Amino acid sequence: MAAKYPVTIGGICMGGERPVVIAGPCSVESTEQVIAIAQAAKAAGATVLRGGIFKPRTDPRDFQGLGLEGLSALAAAREATGLPIVTEVMDIRHLEACAAVVDMLQIGSRNMYNYALLQAAGAMRKPVLLKRGFSATLREWMLAADYIARGGSEDIVFCERGIRSFETYTRNTLDITAIPIVKRETGRPVIIDPSHGTGVRWLVPIMAKAGLAAGADGVMVEAAIEPDAAVSDAFQTIDMAMLREIVRCIEP
Amino acid sequence: MAAKYPVTIGGICMGGERPVVIAGPCSVESTEQVIAIAQAAKAAGATVLRGGIFKPRTDPRDFQGLGLEGLSALAAAREATGLPIVTEVMDIRHLEACAAVVDMLQIGSRNMYNYALLQAAGAMRKPVLLKRGFSATLREWMLAADYIARGGSEDIVFCERGIRSFETYTRNTLDITAIPIVKRETGRPVIIDPSHGTGVRWLVPIMAKAGLAAGADGVMVEAAIEPDAAVSDAFQTIDMAMLREIVRCIEP
Amino acid sequence: MAAKYPVTIGGICMGGERPVVIAGPCSVESTEQVIAIAQAAKAAGATVLRGGIFKPRTDPRDFQGLGLEGLSALAAAREATGLPIVTEVMDIRHLEACAAVVDMLQIGSRNMYNYALLQAAGAMRKPVLLKRGFSATLREWMLAADYIARGGSEDIVFCERGIRSFETYTRNTLDITAIPIVKRETGRPVIIDPSHGTGVRWLVPIMAKAGLAAGADGVMVEAAIEPDAAVSDAFQTIDMAMLREIVRCIEP
Amino acid sequence: MAAKYPVTIGGICMGGERPVVIAGPCSVESTEQVIAIAQAAKAAGATVLRGGIFKPRTDPRDFQGLGLEGLSALAAAREATGLPIVTEVMDIRHLEACAAVVDMLQIGSRNMYNYALLQAAGAMRKPVLLKRGFSATLREWMLAADYIARGGSEDIVFCERGIRSFETYTRNTLDITAIPIVKRETGRPVIIDPSHGTGVRWLVPIMAKAGLAAGADGVMVEAAIEPDAAVSDAFQTIDMAMLREIVRCIEP
Secondary structure (H helix, E strand, O other): OOOOOOEEEOOEEEOOOOOEEEEEOOEOOOHHHHHHHHHHHHHHOOOEEEOEOOOOOOOOOOOOOOOOHHHHHHHHHHHHHOOOEEEEOOOHHHHHHHHOOOOEEEEOHHHOOOHHHHHHHHOOOOOEEEEOOOOOOHHHHHHHHHHHHHHOOOOEEEEEOOEOOOOOOOOOEOOOOHHHHHHHHHOOOEEEOHHHHHOOOOHHHHHHHHHHHOOOOEEEEEEOOOHHHOOOOHHHOEOHHHHHHHHHHOOO | OOOOOOEEEOOEEEOOOOOEEEEEOOEOOOHHHHHHHHHHHHHHOOOEEEOEOOOOOOOOOOOOOOOOHHHHHHHHHHHHHOOOEEEEOOOHHHHHHHHOOOOEEEEOHHHOOOHHHHHHHHOOOOOEEEEOOOOOOHHHHHHHHHHHHHHOOOOEEEEEOOEOOOOOOOOOEOOOOHHHHHHHHHOOOEEEOHHHHHOOOOHHHHHHHHHHHOOOOEEEEEEOOOHHHOOOOHHHOEOHHHHHHHHHHHOO | OOOOOOEEEOOEEEOOOOOEEEEEOOEOOOHHHHHHHHHHHHHHOOOEEEOEOOOOOOOOOOOOOOOOHHHHHHHHHHHHHOOOEEEEOOOHHHHHHHHOOOOEEEEOHHHOOOHHHHHHHHOOOOOEEEEOOOOOOHHHHHHHHHHHHHHOOOOEEEEEOOEOOOOOOOOOEOOOOHHHHHHHHHOOOEEEOHHHHHOOOOHHHHHHHHHHHOOOOEEEEEEOOOHHHOOOOHHHOEOHHHHHHHHHHOOO | OOOOOOEEEOOEEEOOOOOEEEEEOOEOOOHHHHHHHHHHHHHHOOOEEEOEOOOOOOOOOOOOOOOOHHHHHHHHHHHHHOOOEEEEOOOHHHHHHHHOOOOEEEEOHHHOOOHHHHHHHHOOOOOEEEEOOOOOOHHHHHHHHHHHHHHOOOOEEEEEOOEOOOOOOOOOEOOOOHHHHHHHHHOOOEEEOHHHHHOOOOHHHHHHHHHHHOOOOEEEEEEOOOHHHOOOOHHHOEOHHHHHHHHHHHOO
């Protein structure tokens, strides 16, 4: 079912009749890497490219991403494939540089309560992908979107990515029920991220299907040509065969 | 995908090629009530009848169910429709009387850690439906089944019914990811209960679909002809139109 | 502050002016072991003896306790020291045999929702120690006591032993705030179990103090002469020096 | 027990032999209000003044605080009483203005994962009070402090303020066990905020005592002369009599 307030980026409609598939590496590692993944992902049927250039890491000693340099790599991949790009921004001071290049700004789970960032992101007048805080109630998540709207953008897409629970088999507990609720309460598109939602590669395509069955307007996955070689989140990154399996679910 | 160790009750296979739909009232209120619901549920396409005769209630002053008298009501409904019946047992002292009548014994969420009951239920040599404790890890849930097996029954079906989280919009947080995991780890059938899993009527058919998409071997729902008149759990009980909507998902 | 409804076992008042210290092994392993621990615990200042003869274990293949044979070991330890004894019962069928020997029946965390057991325990007309379910709300816990009262016993003591959260450093998250709330709402004594509440030996005396500062009517700890040699819960069992440290907190 | 790395602000040592009491209004509403509260709090024995000028509110339509104008009100209160001041900063762009005035910068619970803010706060070379994210593991919390240290400040004080659980009687579940653990693991001072930790006025002094018994280096509370008239958090704001009760716990 189409969302009341669909959001279009680079010609791709989120919240329309057909769900979108957003795929790409956890971290942008080099221009070559991201172009190769973008081409493979496009061939597999993905319609939007994701790639992290700022990585929110629990430990400050871990790899923090390429930073603003990664923007040109993402732009080159868009050039090469035509896929619109979305990337996470964590620092208000990077918003303008990112907004000048990418098609959609992403607010990550750790920053869902970072109201200064939300409002400033909205002021960029770009579509914003708002991930759910991993312990956010649905009410808090929906009100966080109001900070973006107050900033100036009404092009908001929600992304359920799992909540924190006592269970340790999976990285998070994917709250699929959030999809129909937030869609109904807000009228905005809601997509699902089964990569962070499960943290377990073989579960990613299965949970993508479950999310789509619950009405998700799209799926966002970490995908790579050789997942085990990824510098971050390798254990939850899928390969192109799994990506095609997900794409098949949304074919008309 | 069929389960490795399917369980058959009254000619109905759980864990086979086609998912089952278990439906019926939260509480058995009278013979007339349960026969009427059983007939309507059968007409809607349900293949197993559920109905509570012992109700685990947080407050001892609340309605506790008809007790053993309810067994004859369930038996009459099976007689009238041919549907096999499943009911919850909470007290070891009721196991024999219940096992003599019903086709499948249910262990409810509150009693998943009641190891004495689990083992004694297994000793009845009847199929057992084991609901997940609302704060049980998957490991604890799967090991609880080992208590049943140790008691004497290998005919075990798991039922995911939601876990406790900080979210208050829904009664519980349905952990759909549990379905593929427990199915893979144990080889046993896993079904989903979106009634308790959500506690919200309009979400029941949507989440039933999501569970089936994740590979559930069946759906268990509270259903009634006039849901709003139910003495317990009215807010999450679906009507026959919603039940038919769920049945349509499993039609070949 | 004294509780409105104190409970006395073997001459020891729970909920009076002075907090009690309940100590003893996780599992009763032999008569010699439990007598030796009881004597050492008494010398250290403990006033009640605990010891498990039925052990609720997640995995049915783990050591399940000595069973009813353990009762005579507990009785011998009481004989040798004069300390009243409390032990956990998990199976209705063991209630009478246990109630004939022990001074107080314990309902463990896993069985807090086992309403049949609660009511039957109350019918023994013995004092009952009711542990909080590890995911029970305060309301559910307080209403569980009503099942015991309905069974026939008003001598009920609550025991906070930690709740399940996302944190993994400790075994559970000790909810010390529960102590003043339940004491105020019910008027009954509330004690604290920092052994299960933390699962970490060096934290046990510190958290015992914190619980007493919040108004706990007593502390229940797993203690042994050589904690590292215990067959179960060794990592959270304290030695006699730590036990004396706790006793010093309650000295007038 | 003194902390290994104590932090001194305005002559007041946090992590020394004597715990500190930080008190003040939830929100700075006017210069008159904050001076009056500061004088009363000082008379009651508090040694540091707190007061929010930027309020992180779930709903963007709620009162967001006086903003930078509030700084002069806080400075006037310090002038009038000599109490050092601490206030929360949520936006990198406000750091310099705040650091020029206050004695200690506070990072609130919602921003514990806002690594850009943490690092920039550290670069102010001011003492930083780091509240625990309401769903942060202890490891994540301790590593968040490393972002501050990496920014340039080693004067870091942790503040436990409750975590999110399923319990609804209290606003959060105060995790008192976090105090001894973080103190031991990091050597830095750890204080407790029972106002947000409970959200219930009568529980504030009791839980302050429990935290101090567990080794907290101080207590931070929302206090006012007429708590019920506060524009935010009135239900958890204590009056001066309760504040004196807390101060008495730390008297030598």
